[in-house]
Amino acid sequence: MVEAAISIRHLYKIFGARDRELVDAVRGGMGKAELLERHHHVLGLKDISIDMPKGGIQVVMGLSGSGKSTLIRHINRLIEPSGGEVVISGENVLAMSPGKLRDFRRHKISMVFQRFALLPHKTIYDNVVYGLAIQGVSREKQRASAQRWIERVGLKGYENRYPAQLSGGMQQRVGLARALATDAEILLMDEAFSALDPLIRSDMQSVLLDLQEELQKTIVFITHDLDEALRLGDRIAILRDGEIVQQGTGQEIVLTPADAYIQSFVREVNRGRVIEVDTIMRPVTPETAGMASAGPSIASGSVIEEAARAMARDDVGTANVVGPDGRIVGGLTLQGVLAAMVTPAEDRHPPR
Ligand SMILES: Nc1ncnc2c1ncn2[C@@H]1O[C@H](COP(=O)(O)OP(=O)(O)O)[C@@H](O)[C@H]1O
Ligand SMILES: [Mg+2]
Incomplete structure (x- = not known):
């Protein structure tokens, strides 16, 4: 087994005020429907354990509402779990003090969003430099790093444009450059390419794989698309209704789908x-x-x-x-x- 950069252990998330009390009921087998009906709480995640490989791409796949965003937001603790642990490079994220957590979010983790989340009134350059300014690095270093990543994602010459002047694919390149510029070890990408047209999306997958060959970041990539999962994922975990139905390499999932649900995805795949x-x-x-x-x-x-x-x-x-x-x-x-x-x-x- 390769070294895990992110270890998620028996993670539970129940949305609602009495979430911690209700974990035991869910552990005892209460499902999403019953939890909602009897207690008016929403089951987000149930007993999730994943070891995400250091320097690899971990894909989390599932239909809309299966818990993907809930899961990824636990990694930088934007969501507090109802039970379980998130350990990153040996450190328990849930035990971090507020100061430590702030540092961790600024330096160790970057996020890339589906809707790009660019600042519309700032130039491409200023958008890319944004995370660095927060980190408090020198102006000189900010400039060098931002320029390097703008060029690396193929946007040289666009530094002074505004996001609205760029196509969707180019905007997502800005999002990627901004995330990479902070030099964070971990990249969280929540459906980052899902809003793009198929050809541009495939382009962005190539850009990411290319960069990854060089950078070997630990990437958590969320998608609802199996082809994308298979192309990008070193490991894939498939969620349904907040539970993991299968995890493994793409090949393992295609060759031995765990149940009829996964089989129904896998049937359309180009096995070659x-x-x-x-x-x-x-x-x-x-x-x-x-x-x-x-x-x-x-x-x-x-x-x-x-x-x-x-x-x-x-x-x-x-x-x-x-x-x-x-x-x-x-x-x-x-x-x-x-x-x-x-x-x-x-x-x-x-x-x-
Ligand atoms: N803040 C919240 N309060 C209540 N229910 C929520 C909240 N956030 C997410 N959920 C529910 O948790 C489940 C998983 O949601 P989400 O993680 O957003 O799914 P995905 O990203 O896979 O589409 C859904 O049933 C959703 O309605
Ligand atoms: Mg989501």
Whole structure:
């Protein structure tokens, strides 16, 4: 298991005045509907435990109302839990003094919002510099950092424009630059790309993945879109009605959906872009070591669509999977690749 930057342990959130008293009832099995009916309290989150990987992207996915925003707001303690713990780099966020919490929010965490949350009467430059001014860094450093991030997200030349003069995609680049400029280790992104048109959204996903390769921040990314979750997430947790229904890698979720609810999301996914060659290859044994098949070399960790494309290009039915050191670690057949790309027939019509 990779080191966790953010550890959420048995987190409960009930909205209402008697929330703490009612945690035991929920622990004992009282559901959202009954809690509302009998006690007029809303169940936000129930027994959430997630270890979010340091330097990785943790996606939290679920339909509207499933508790995603409630969960992410516990990380910087914009919401007080009814029970449970949030531990960040070994520190319990709930035990922080007000002063400590303020420091933590200014320096350790940045947020990117769905509606960009830019200050309309300030220029792009001033919007990006905003978090730094709050941090109290020198003017000189503010300028250097803001300029660097404005350029890095592709907005050089727009420094003196106002948000309303920019397209949605460009505004979200400003939001990203502002969050990155503070140098915070943790980025919280609540449906940050959900308001963008599909092509621009895909663009922004590329920008984020590109930046992440270089920066390796701990990112908590919320979305209701499975394709986005699969593209961005090193780990994915799926919420329904305030509970985690499944968590794991994208591949694990696509290959072994925990229930019919998740299966219904997963059915539409392009499996070729999710399943890795390592999952379906025939591993090398001592007997077959050193024996290459005819066909292209595919890097371990590639998705099977890439393998299919390489085999089609070379017009062969086999390929070799190679490790980072160039050694062959397994073999693929085109037939095996194609079989894995097609959704198993029994998944297409799940029992009702
Ligand atoms: N302040 C609040 N008071 C009462 N109920 C709330 C409050 N905030 C959120 N909820 C409820 O908690 C549930 C989860 O909401 P939310 O976290 O906003 O979902 P999501 O971000 O997944 O759409 C919903 O049922 C919502 O109505
Ligand atoms: Mg939300």
